Amino acid sequence: MVSPSKEKILVVDDELNIRQILETRLKIRGYEVIVACNGEEALTLFHKEQPDLVILDIMLPKIDGYTVCSELRKKSSVPIIMLTARGDISDRVMGLEFGADDYVIKPFSPKELEARIRSILRRIEKINDQNSSKTYFLQIGNLTINMQSRQVFKNNKRVRLTEMEFTLLELLVRKAGERLSRAYILDSVWGYTPERYLDTRVVDVHISRLRSKLEEDPGKPDLILTARGTGYMFQKIS
Template identity: 45%
Template sequence: MSNIKVLVADDDPNVCEIISLYLKQNQYDVVEANNGKEAISLFESSKPDIILLDIMMPDIDGYEVCKEIRKKANVPIIMLTAKDEELDRVLGLEIGADDYVTKPFSPREVVARIKAIFRRMPALTNNTNTNENKDFTFSSFSILVDQREVIAHGEKLFFRPKEFDLLLYLVQNPQIVFTREQLLQKVWGFDFAGDVRTVDVHIKRIRDEFAKHQILCIHTVWGVGYQFHINKKE
């Protein structure tokens, strides 16, 4: 995990200090921001590999910071929040966060979440089964695995890191119906503490992006879960 740069954005200096110290002990590079404006500025100047983003910050809250960053990059974002309501967690996921940690939390948990995100990304793009390093081409879109890009009708579609991971896993396992719990385990990892609504939010965003090109490829199997299936006309 050396050379991984983490932007820690939290208005509580004690939280920043504790997380930063633990991250540095685990060989991460760390930059700190104490408000929303500073977080956006440091994101642009320091080019972090992952962001720990507090929701309740002065001047610009974490939701707005997340939205602003998502306009420019797909860097993984973990939301730090004192809120424990499902609506707040889902909102964070809907605007582009990849994961969330509810305060109070231990620095060890934060590091575990970071490792889980980076562990899943190469695991999915270097699958040791039959689809290893294989690009996928359909009549209406293509998935470039190594580049982590989806191209439809000559246009690059916008997928956040976890959305791409979820789409790729489904594409690598066509026709198979997965429950939400199975997708949480396979894509987010066994140590993800979120709920199954997380999967629904990400599926909706993937569908919305494909809908711009009138592509339907992820289907709901009612009472069970989701499957990837391409009609011949796609």
């Protein structure tokens, strides 16, 4: 299936065969693809090309994937999918903590990665269509949420959220007062159902990141609450 629009994807991997496979398959599906073989080249190409999505390997020469991800997050909310060959759960989670939106474990199925890409880009396109003709401000304590511009202000200061973080926040706010399971959140925000427990860690790390940015005391959250035995819920909005 060919993508109707020419979204641009930056593929960053030091393995030539992976770059070639992904470049070929993604171009067939209608994407514009640019490739980088190390972290230094990735940062240069990102700022020059302004891609719509980044596929980023962790183990890179010159500048590792964690650092690249962190640098991108200082100025951009572009979706980032990390590729990791590491078996340790903590290594995978670390990529999320540095700002990645999702991860795929090597060796990976190209079809699975393509499905993740389609899901993220389709969701962003849908969000843009939904928000193009409406303005929706929400005031919750010291937070101001602009649903149209997808911006959040805390004590009148802009809080930078990634696209996935804002989508997660939007879901929680729209379902305020409801207990949402991790599986439901994963399907609603990321567009796939968990095949294993580890998949739901994506939700946990993003919740933690949201709390660190929005809560007065992330260790004792007042806004994004833990629904024990279920998942999470946003405080009921009166």
